[in-house]
Amino acid sequence: MKKIVFIAFLLLLIGCKTKHPVIQVPVKTVERKVSTLVPIYIPGDSALLRTVFECDSLNNVLLKGISEQKGGNVGSNIRFKDGVMDYKADFKPDTVWLPSDTIYIEKDVPFFVKVPKVEYRQTKFQAIFFYIGLITAVALGVWLVIKLKFNFLKLK
Structure with missing residues (x-):
């Protein structure tokens, strides 16, 4: 009986094993220089x-x-009336483009994703011991x- x-x-202890896989993921860093x-x-x-x-x-x-010299972005207006000459020069707004360097640092930081566990799925080894235990219990x-x-x- 013992x-x-x-x-x-012993069968109870063998049937209750779990495995936790450990995965190491390297950290990847990428630097990009954009002009x-x-x-x-x-x-x-x-x-x-x-x-x-x-x-x-x-x-x-x-x-x-009188003489006038002007650049491409200058507009002028000359007016002469009653002995008075008015000269007006307009400088149009302009945009100047200067180079700039930007450095982007992209870092892939791993994070742990919880994988859903599939419960009540037995390995073949556990299934064999389950059937042995079932047959033993029935016997x-x-x-x-x-x-x-x-x-x-006998008592009767």
Whole structure:
């Protein structure tokens, strides 16, 4: 009887094993240097020149000449009225593009993902011991029924 209890206890211990896999994942770091052009806005500006013309006693104009030189982003407007010349220069707004270096650091940090456990799935080894235990329990039950039945018949 002690052997049967010892075997049943041994089967119980063997059937309750679990495995936890340990996975080491390396950390991956990637650096990227990206050169981009950054726009810098230069606002517009203007200049105004006013000249007044007078005539001398001989009715000659005292201003001999005027010349204009301007760049591509400059617009000008000249107006002459009643002896007054107005000159206005407008500087259009412009955008200057300057290079800029940006460094991106991408780091893949591993995190643990809980894998759902499949419960009540036996290994082949556990299934064999389950069937051995089942057959042993049925045989023990039949043996007890027969033993009790014969003991009950002997008492009558």
